[in-house]
Structures are given as C-alpha cells and as structure tokens.
Amino acid sequence: MPLIKDGRIVEDDWTHVPDGEDVPADRPAIISFERWQAERASFEGRNAALGVRVKSGTLAPAIAPDLERFALVAIEFPKFRDGRGFSTARELRERYGFAGEIRAVGHFIPDQYQFAVRTGFTSAEAPANTNPESWARALTEITVAFQPSLDDPQPLSLLRRRLGA
Amino acid sequence: MNHIAPGRNAGVYNYDEIDRRFVAERVEQFRAQVARRLSGELTEEEFKPLRLMNGLYLQLHAYMLRVAVPYGVLTSRQMRKLADIGRKYDKGYGHFTTRQNLQFNWIKLEETPEILNELAEVDMHALQTSGNCVRNVTTDQFVGAAKDEVVDGRVYAEILRQWTTLHPEFTYLPRKFKIAIMGSEKDRAAIRIHDVGVFAKRNEQGEIGFAFYAGGGLGRSPFIGKLIREWVAEEDFVAYLEAILRVYNQYGRRDNIYKARIKILVHELGQEKFTAEVEEEFARLRGPKYRLAPEIVAEIRRRFGGPSFEELPPVSAALEQAKAGNEAFARWVAVNVTEHKAPGYAVATISLKPAGGIPGDATSEQMELVADLADQYSAGEIRVSHAQNLVLAHVKQDDLFALWTALEGAGLGTANVGLIGDIIACPGLDYCALANARSIPLAQAISARFADPARQQLIGELGIKISGCINACGHHHVGAIGILGVDKKGVEFYQITIGGDPTLTTAIGDILGPAVTEDEAVDAIEAIVEVYLANRHDGESFLATLKRVGHGPFKERVYAAD
Numbered sequence: 001m002p003l004i005k006d007g008r009i010v011e012d013d014w015t016h017v018p019d020g021e022d023v024p025a026d027r028p029a030i031i032s033f034e035r036w037q038a039e040r041a042s043f044e045g046r047n048a049a050l051g052v053r054v055k056s057g058t059l060a061p062a063i064a065p066d067l068e069r070f071a072l073v074a075i076e077f078p079k080f081r082d083g084r085g086f087s088t089a090r091e092l093r094e095r096y097g098f099a100g101e102i103r104a105v106g107h108f109i110p111d112q113y114q115f116a117v118r119t120g121f122t123s124a125e126a127p128a129n130t131n132p133e134s135w136a137r138a139l140t141e142i143t144v145a146f147q148p149s150l151d152d153p154q155p156l157s158l159l160r161r162r163l164g165a
Numbered sequence: 166m167n168h169i170a171p172g173r174n175a176g177v178y179n180y181d182e183i184d185r186r187f188v189a190e191r192v193e194q195f196r197a198q199v200a201r202r203l204s205g206e207l208t209e210e211e212f213k214p215l216r217l218m219n220g221l222y223l224q225l226h227a228y229m230l231r232v233a234v235p236y237g238v239l240t241s242r243q244m245r246k247l248a249d250i251g252r253k254y255d256k257g258y259g260h261f262t263t264r265q266n267l268q269f270n271w272i273k274l275e276e277t278p279e280i281l282n283e284l285a286e287v288d289m290h291a292l293q294t295s296g297n298c299v300r301n302v303t304t305d306q307f308v309g310a311a312k313d314e315v316v317d318g319r320v321y322a323e324i325l326r327q328w329t330t331l332h333p334e335f336t337y338l339p340r341k342f343k344i345a346i347m348g349s350e351k352d353r354a355a356i357r358i359h360d361v362g363v364f365a366k367r368n369e370q371g372e373i374g375f376a377f378y379a380g381g382g383l384g385r386s387p388f389i390g391k392l393i394r395e396w397v398a399e400e401d402f403v404a405y406l407e408a409i410l411r412v413y414n415q416y417g418r419r420d421n422i423y424k425a426r427i428k429i430l431v432h433e434l435g436q437e438k439f440t441a442e443v444e445e446e447f448a449r450l451r452g453p454k455y456r457l458a459p460e461i462v463a464e465i466r467r468r469f470g471g472p473s474f475e476e477l478p479p480v481s482a483a484l485e486q487a488k489a490g491n492e493a494f495a496r497w498v499a500v501n502v503t504e505h506k507a508p509g510y511a512v513a514t515i516s517l518k519p520a521g522g523i524p525g526d527a528t529s530e531q532m533e534l535v536a537d538l539a540d541q542y543s544a545g546e547i548r549v550s551h552a553q554n555l556v557l558a559h560v561k562q563d564d565l566f567a568l569w570t571a572l573e574g575a576g577l578g579t580a581n582v583g584l585i586g587d588i589i590a591c592p593g594l595d596y597c598a599l600a601n602a603r604s605i606p607l608a609q610a611i612s613a614r615f616a617d618p619a620r621q622q623l624i625g626e627l628g629i630k631i632s633g634c635i636n637a638c639g640h641h642h643v644g645a646i647g648i649l650g651v652d653k654k655g656v657e658f659y660q661i662t663i664g665g666d667p668t669l670t671t672a673i674g675d676i677l678g679p680a681v682t683e684d685e686a687v688d689a690i691e692a693i694v695e696v697y698l699a700n701r702h703d704g705e706s707f708l709a710t711l712k713r714v715g716h717g718p719f720k721e722r723v724y725a726a727d
Contacts, residue, residue, distance in 0.1 A: 059415050081214060081297070083337025087414045090334055095449060109211055111198065118333035131206055141194045144187035146327045148454050 001125045002132075003103075004113070007139040009132055014051055014072060024048070030074055033058055036066065043069070053105065056084045060091035067098050075121075077106040086119040093120035093150055110134040114142060118149035175240040175546035176309050176471040176558075178323045180288040187330075188285045191292060195219045196278040218298055218336070220291025221277055225598050228272040230280060231294035236304045236322040236346075237265030237549040241536035244547050246287045248532035254280055259532065261517060261525040263589055263640060264343070265303050265549040266294055270596055292330060297338045299329035299410070303345045305353040306550035309471065310512050310558040312504040316348030316365035316373055320466045321402065324457065327465075328403055335410045339417035340425035342410070343382075355551065355667040357381045357390040358643055360427045361409060364669075373399045379409060379439070380431030381671070383637035388428040389671045393440045399462065401447075404455035408446035412439070472544035472559050477509025481562035494569050496618055497580040502565065511562050513543075515555040515572060516579040516587060520616035521609050524590045525553030534575050542568050552589055554582060584621040585629060585694065586612045589640055593633030593650065594657070600633035602650025602657035607631055610687050615694075624694055627707050630665070643667040645707045646693060647674045648686060659686040663693065663719060664711050672708075675716065678724050689723045696722050 003012040014028045023029050023043075030051035036043075043050060051072030054063060063073065073092060075085040085104065092098040104116050104124040113124060113135055126135065145152065180188075195215075202212040216222075220231040232247065239247075247267055251259045254276055255269040262268055272280070284290055294301055302325045304318040305311065325344060329335070335342075347354040348365035356362025362378035375397045381390025397405045409427075416434070418424045431439045488495040503512040515535060518524050527535075535555055539547045542564045543557035550556055560568055572578040581587045588611060591597065593604030608631055615621055630644030634651075641647030647662035659681055662674030681689055696719050701710045711719070 080211065081337055082419055083297075083335075084415055084419075086334045086337065087411055090411075109207070111211075111215055112337070115331075115333035115336060134201065134206065137197070141197070142187070142190050142331065144183055144190070145333075146330050147332055149333055 001128060002130055003123055004126050004135045005123045007113075007136045009126075009135075014049075016053065016074075028071070030072060033063060040066075051101075051103075054088070056082045056088075056106075058088075059084070060088050060096060063092075064096045067092070067096055070100060072101040072103060073098065074103045074105045077104060077108045080107045080109050080112060086115060089116070089120040090150065110138040113138040118145070118147075118151055120150040174470055174472045174544040175238075176319065176469055176544070177238050177240055177243075177546070178235070178319075178326075178465070179468050179470060181468075185285070185288065188288070188290050188292075191219075191290065192278060192281045192285055195281060199274065199278060214296050214337075216277075217296035218293055219277070219281065220294040221272070221274070222295050223598070224270065224592075224596050225594075226596070227270065228274055228277070229596070230269045230272045230277060230291055231262070232267045232269070232284060232289060232291050233294045233301045234266050234289075234549050235326050236302060236308065236319055237306055237551070238308075238319065239547045239549065240287075241539045241545040241547065243287045243289055244532050244536040244539070246283065246289070248529040248536070250280055250283055251529040251532070257530075258526055258528045260523075260592070261527065261549050261553050261555070263551050263553060263591075263638065264294075264301060265306070265551055266301055267549070268592075270592070295341075296336075297340050297342075298336045299325075299332065299338075299342045299344065302326055302329075303343070303354055303359075303551060305347045305349055306514075306548045306552075306554075306556050307353060307503060307512055307558060308348070308548075310505050310510075311349050311353075312506045313350045314348055314506065315350065315367055317466075318346045318348040318354075318365055319469060320462060321348075321363070321365060321375075322346050323465055323469075324403070324462070325406070328406075332410075335414055338410070338414055339419045340422070340427075342413070342427065344406075352667075352669040353551075355640070355643065355671075357669065357671040358383055358387075358640065358667060359390065361406065362390045368396070375399075375402060375405075377405065377409070379443075380428040380436075382426050382428040383640055383642045384426070385423060385635040385637075386429070386432075387637070387642045387673045388432060389673070391431060391436045393436070393443060400456050400458065401451060403457045404450045404452075405443075405447055407455055408443050408450050411446050411450075412442045416442070472546075474507040474510060474559070475561075477507075477561065477563075479508040481509060481565075484562040484565055487566035491566075493573075493578075493580070493618070494566060496622060497569050497578060498565060500580040500584060500622060501582045505559065507559075509562055511560050511565060513557045513560050513565065513568060514550065514582045515557065515577050516581050517554050517577075518581055518587050518612060519576055519579045520586060521613040523605050524588050524608050527555075531575060531577060534571070534577070538568060538571055552582075552587060554587070580618050581612075581621050583626045583628070585615045585624050585627045585690075586621050588612060588629045588631060589644070590631040591633050591638035593631075593639075597633060597638075599636055600650065601635075601652035602633050602659065604631045604633040604639060604650060607648065607650075607659065607683055607686060610683070611690055614687050614691060624698065625706070627694070627697075628667070629690065640667065641665070642673045643671065644674060646690060651680055653680070656682075658682060661686065661689055661693075661723070663716070664708065666708060677716065678720055692722045692725075693719050 028049040049071040053074040346363040364376040378390035548556040590608040594600040632639035643665040665674030666672040
C-alpha cells in the first residue's frame with residue numbers, strides 16, 4: 001500500500017504483522033492492539049521499533065498507559081465516514097503528549113487528509129491504485145482554517161487564519 | 166468572479182478577503198470532487214457525504230440544493246441572487262425551510278459548481294447544510310430587533326459558524342448536529358429540540374454567559390434537551406462546545422443510524438454521566454488555546470452592519486389612522502407585527518402561508534419584491550423564520566401601511582402568523598425520498614378550510630406542524646396540533662397528536678387516537694378547534710385549555726362517528 005506523507009508517496013519502513021504470524025525482531029513492525037494486550041510480555045527487551053494498530057472503537061484512554069512502548073499508532077478507519085479516529089489522534093497528541101507517528105489506515109480518502117494532518121496524523125495508507133495528485137492537492141486546495149489545530153497551535157485569534165505560509 | 170458588496174445597513178456579518186477566498190476555494194474543491202466522481206476515482210458512497218456537505222441532496226425526482234442562510238439573516242442583494250438562481254437553475258421558485266435555509270428542489274448535478282460560484286458572488290454558500298457535521302446554526306428571527314432581547318445571538322451564531330466550518334475533528338460525526346441559540350426571554354428558536362440549545366443571558370454584573378441544553382431532538386425517538394450547565398462564561402463558549410462535540414464524536418453510537426444522534430447518547434449514558442464526561446473534557450480544554458477572548462467577540466461584532474435608528478415618537482399617528490380606516494390592515498398589524506426595541510419602529514412578518522398555498526415556497530418574483538421592500542423600508546435586510554416565513558425587522562411604524570399595501574398586491578399580505586393557517590410542513594412525499602406520506606396537500610387543505618382571516622384571529626395562536634414521516638422535519642411532536650404521515654399498506658394515513666410545545670417549556674404531544682385519512686384529518690382538525698373554542702375560558706391558550714379539560718373531549722369529538 002502506498003504510504004502518504006507530506007502530500008506525496010514515500011517509502012514505508014514499517015510492516016503490518018497479522019495476528020498469529022511471527023513478528024520480525026530486527027525491523028519496525030505494527031501489531032494489533034489485541035495482540036499487544038495478550039502477548040505484551042513477549043515484547044520485553046525488543047530493540048526494533050514497535051507500532052500498534054487500533055480499531056476505531058479503541059479510544060485514546062485505552063492505549064494511553066502503554067504509549068511509551070510504541071513508536072507508531074495506526075488508527076483504523078473501518079469506513080471513511082467513521083470519524084472517531086480524528087478525536088483519537090488529537091487526544092493522543094494533546095492529552096497524552098504522544099510524539100511518534102500517527103497513521104491513518106483502512107478506508108481513508110484524500111478528501112479527509114487535511115483534517116487528519118490538522119488533528120495530529122503524520123501519515124496515511126492509500127489504496128494501491130490511488131491518484132497521488134489528489135493527495136497532494138488535498139493539502140493545498142483550502143488555505144484558510146477557522147480553528148486552532150495541531151499544525152497551527154495559536155489560540156483562536158480571529159477564528160480564521162491562513163494555513164501554511 | 167464578480168463580487169457584489171452587501172448593503173452596509175443590513176445586519177449581516179461582512180466578509181473580508183479571507184472569508185471570500187475560503188468560499189471560492191471551497192467551490193473549486195467541490196468542482197474537482199464532482200470531476201473525480203464522474204471519472205470514477207470517487208465511488209458514489211465516497212462522493213455522497215462530500216456533496217452533502219456542500220448542500221447537495223438527492224431527492225425523489227432530482228437533486229436538491231440547500232443554501233445556507235446563516236442564522237436566517239439575508240441582505241436584499243443576496244435575496245435577489247436567490248431569486249435569480251431560482252429562475253435560472255430551478256423552476257422559478259425556492260423553498261424556505263424550518264432551519265432558516267433555502268432549498269432549490271430541481272437542480273442538476275453538473276450545474277451545481279456554477280450555482281455555488283454564483284452564490285459566492287454575494288458571500289453565500291451551501292456549506293454544511295447537510296451531512297453528518299455541525300449544521301447551520303439557527304436563532305431567533307427577531308434577533309437584534311426584539312424588545313425582549315437580552316443578548317444579540319447573531320454574534321455568537323457567527324462565531325459558531327466560523328468555528329464549525331470544516332472543523333477537522335467534527336466533520337465526520339456519528340450523525341448530523343444542530344445547534345440553536347437564542348438571547349431573548351421568549352424562546353423563538355425552539356432550542357430544546359436541538360442537539361445543543363444555547364440560551365444566551367447576562368448575570369448581575371451584566372456579563373454575557375450561556376446556559377447549555379444537550380440531547381434534544383425529534384425524529385422517531387423524541388427527546389427534550391436537558392440542561393447540562395447553567396452558566397458558561399463567554400470566554401469558554403467555544404471550549405465548552407468543543408468538549409460536548411468531542412464526547413459525542415467518541416462515544417456516540419455508529420452502529421445504527423436511528424440511534425446515532427446525541428440525544429441517544431445523553432439518554433443511554435444518563436444526564437449525569439454525560440455531563441460529567443463533558444465537564445472532564447472541558448476542564449482539560451479550558452485554557453489559552455480555546456479561549457474566546459473579548460477582542461475576538463468585539464471584532465466579530467464590529468463586522469456586523471446594522472441600521473441606525475431615527476428618534477421617533479413611540480406611537481405613530483399615521484399607523485393609528487390607517488388601522489382605523491382599514492380592517493384588513495388592522496388585522497395584519499395585530500397578527501403579523503411585533504414590537505421593536507426602538508421607539509416608532511416595528512417588526513413585520515411576511516407570511517409565506519397563503520390559504521391553500523405551499524408553506525415556505527416563494528416565487529422568484531416574490532423574492533425580488535421582498536428584496537425591494539426591504540431596501541425601501543427595512544435597511545435592506547430580510548430574515549427567514551424557522552416557521553418558514555420572512556421578516557422585515559426594522560420597519561418604521563409610519564411605513565407599515567405602504568408596506569402592507571405592496572405585500573397585499575403581490576399575494577403576500579396574509580395575516581396569519583402564529584395562527585392556525587401558519588402551518589409548518591416538511592416537503593413530504595412530493596419531494597422527499599424518506600417520506601411515507603405527502604405533507605403539502607394536507608397543509609393546503611387545512612389552510613383552505615380555515616382561510617377566513619377573522620376566524621383565524623378568533624381562534625388565536627395555534628400551531629399546526631406536519632411531518633411526512635417519523636424523521637419529523639415538520640416538528641410535529643411539538644405542534645399544539647401535530648400531524649404525522651404514516652403509510653398503511655400503501656395508503657397514506659395521518660396520526661394526530663395534541664399538546665406539543667416548542668418553547669422553553671417544551672412538551673411532546675400525545676397521540677389522540679388511530680390514524681385517519683387525509684379528508685378525515687381536515688375534519689378532525691376542525692373538530693379539535695371547535696372543542697377548544699367551546700371549552701376555553703377568556704384568553705386561555707389551546708395548551709392551557711387542553712391541560713384543564715384533558716384529552717377526553719377532543720378524542721370523543723374527533724372519533725365520534727366511528
């Protein structure tokens with residue numbers, strides 16, 4: 001799956017490991033939150049980076065106690081219309097101070113990409129046949145925002161401000 | 166784009182270059198989304214919420230475009246543009262809605278970007294008039310003019326409009342989210358039937374603050390909004406709403422569309438638990454980032470135009486004279502005209518409910534006439550009421566007769582505001598894909614039955630509200646008389662409720678008995694009215710009489726023939 005970062009397709013260093021399959025010890029791997037809960041002891045002493053994949057119903061407070069063990073949180077969108085992930089990302093950043101990568105996975109469309117960036121996501125997985133132009137344009141087509149956000153932390157100010165520079 | 170500047174005297178928020186750029190970018194974004202849908206890059210499922218958030222809705226026979234009228238206030242130039250669009254892209258009319266917006270019911274998908282472009286010329290758009298996002302914020306149609314006003318809700322409604330526009334966290338909510346705000350002693354915005362109702366007020370020091378109600382809503386499970394906080398200080402206004410929405414976005418149900426509104430969350434968690442969750446989030450959010458500083462409020466307030474009032478005697482001799490000489494005019498003044506805060510001025514409501522007409526419909530010519538009259542008599546400003554009427558809010562009492570004469574000449578002089586002919590009705594099965602029954606023909610039949618204005622005045626204030634299905638867009642639950650269209654094996658029937666109340670003393674009406682046919686419904690309404698008239702004490706409202714005598718006499722009379 002093409003990985004989108006900063007509006008373009010980039011190399012993905014991470015591997016999703018399905019439940020039941022061996023987790024490679026020597027490179028970054030993403031496991032499910034359920035597996036983490038069941039097998040957490042087995043990851044003691046692991047050197048390579050570990051990421052966790054959470055379903056949209058798993059909210060930030062559930063993963064917060066273990067956050068320091070993860071370099072990446074992948075938030076699943078079962079349907080793109082399920083917007084819980086935007087709150088989860090924001091809570092991970094603002095409430096729990098998570099500084100690692102937050103990735104949107106599952107059914108996620110370019111039209112949501114700017115919202116994701118503004119709520120604290122750093123990357124998104126796109127379908128294989130995706131149109132890279134749509135992702136690039138998603139970050140530039142709207143240049144005005146009315147709220148403070150993760151990429152623009154100033155107070156409400158005049159409620160509307162220019163995005164980017 | 167040819168930009169047309171708004172009139173300076175109208176009480177609307179004046180856009181600047183940044184606001185305009187935003188709307189223009191949004192039009193281009195939608196144009197690209199339409200192209201991506203046509204090329205197949207976006208599936209229909211993916212395109213649907215995107216078009217909904219641009220106000221484009223697929224109905225039974227065609228696309229409908231719902232244009233946002235922020236808090237129901239329009240300039241005459243904006244009204245002329247709507248008339249023009251109605252003529253050019255629709256069938257020469259538009260339909261004013263219970264959310265103070267305007268709908269065009271016969272729109273072509275491929276023409277939509279062009280229409281949005283034309284709207285942008287007059288600082289209008291169709292953003293967030295549909296979809297699972299925060300919708301257009303509504304308020305009292307007499308805002309800024311009413312004598313009993315404590316706080317001008319427009320400023321706060323505009324702050325909410327801006328804050329909710331493309332909110333990155335709250336654009337894919339479990340379900341639509343409607344906020345109403347009012348700042349007068351009398352609730353003219355039905356705030357307790359909204360997802361969030363805001364009651365703006367002042368404390369003893371004169372500071373502005375807000376009471377918050379949450380979890381109200383009609384539809385198949387009607388709930389009355391619960392008071393969750395008595396006082397939110399002005400600087401916490403945005404933070405508190407942000408907290409409510411964050412709790413809702415995370416915990417609102419997404420497994421069943423009929424249980425996804427915030428009212429179900431409030432109900433299932435219980436008022437206390439829900440409030441505790443909001444308070445916890447609010448305690449975290451409160452702080453410099455979300456603080457609504459007084460300078461921001463002052464700046465938004467400054468950007469509102471508004472008329473300056475002449476010093477006039479409180480009673481107009483010309484008005485008294487005209488009333489004495491013309492009975493129909495005197496009735497219109499008694500029924501459709503309300504007190505203004507400025508001496509010598511009045512608030513005039515233009516009924517869009519002529520006997521036998523379609524509630525809320527206006528032709529392009531009527532819109533243009535109202536725009537002209539607004540320029541001539543009311544600072545170039547027009548309001549849309551949630552009862553689907555239009556309001557000229559700043560008319561000199563001296564001018565009322567001339568205004569009425571012009572309205573009368575165009576079939577807009579109906580004197581029935583708040584009376585039995587002032588029926589609220591959803592579009593129903595004539596347009597809507599969700600409806601079980603038609604609403605409009607029944608509204609027409611009832612208003613024709615009670616066409617006599619003297620009889621309407623004698624009956625007094627009495628709201629009839631009609632919904633063509635359980636989604637309750639016609640607010641039938643809170644009508645003094647409510648009518649719900651139901652489908653019984655392919656035949657349209659109507660279920661009657663009585664005792665609903667949309668004001669702060671909100672009440673859901675009770676079902677009177679078995680559903681009736683369309684013809685029977687008109688007779689039933691007449692029977693209910695007769696029972697009321699026979700039983701009422703002097704000056705007693707329908708609800709007061711009903712409370713005193715109970716349902717018995719009404720039920721007995723309506724179902725007497727069975």
